[in-house]
Amino acid sequence: MKPYIDTLGAGPDLVLLHGWAMHGGIFGPLIEALVGRFRLHVVDLPGHGHSRELERLELAATAQAIAAATPRAVWLGWSLGGSVALHAALAHAPRVRGLCLITASPRFVRGPDWAHGVSPEVLHGFATELGTSYREVIDRFLALETLGTSQSQVELRGLRRHVFERGEPRLAALQDGLRVLEAVDLRARLGELAMPSLWLGARRDRLVPAAAMRWAASQAPRARYEEINASHAPFISHAATIAAAIEQFTGGLAA
Secondary structure, eight states, rough: OOOOEEEEEOEEEOOOOEOOOGGGGGGGHHHOOOOOTTEEEEOOTTTTTGGGTTOOOOHHHHHHHHHHHHOSSSEEETTTTHHHHHHHHSSSGGGEEEEEEEOSSBBBBBBBBBBBBBBBHHHHHHHHHTTTTTHHHHHHHHHHTTTTTTTTTHHHHHHHTTTTTTTOOOOOHHHHHHHHHOOOEEEEGGGOOSSOOEEEEETTTTSSSHHHHHHHHHSSTTTEEEESSSSSSSHHHHHHHHHHHHHHHHHHOOO
């Protein structure tokens, strides 16, 4: 398995991993802000965008395939892509120079011992409806991602504008992605992270509460937490702020 990876720019290597139902092009505003300072490796996850021929999305296999296809780099993951990046940082530490997570936590769904996140029932509902109302489910998920700020309509328009520009994602990959989000729980392994990490939370996020990321950063060695007054896709509404935080973080790694 070899996902599609678009490499552009020059500088320190930075791998970008998108969220559920998206593709690497969703990072457009952030790519524009970073491409003059980094060599970007923008991934389309299996079943998404230009990797649509890869039907299945499985956490360990996806992380391994991306690690094999990219140089040692800082990995940046948003939402579902953050789960892939975090798994890679634990399973393929020599390939991950630094870890940057944008509105992504070690556990996505709520549980008896985890109050931060989406209820399992919401994900089950999305999974049940995917087969009959494909685009409607994706649009509702996008709306959830952008709730909470005065910029929510800007972010929602941005997500809607880009979501299908590389074609529709595979249904099987969408189902796999929901299963990953439901099952992933890497909380107990945060102390194993061998590299510095940057956790960028969003104060208005309804899917991954800032408190979840703040807690995760407190459990990881060599971690830094920053919070932005935004919702779940802050790289659309606050691309310059996100880019500055990434540049500062990677500059510290070089030093």
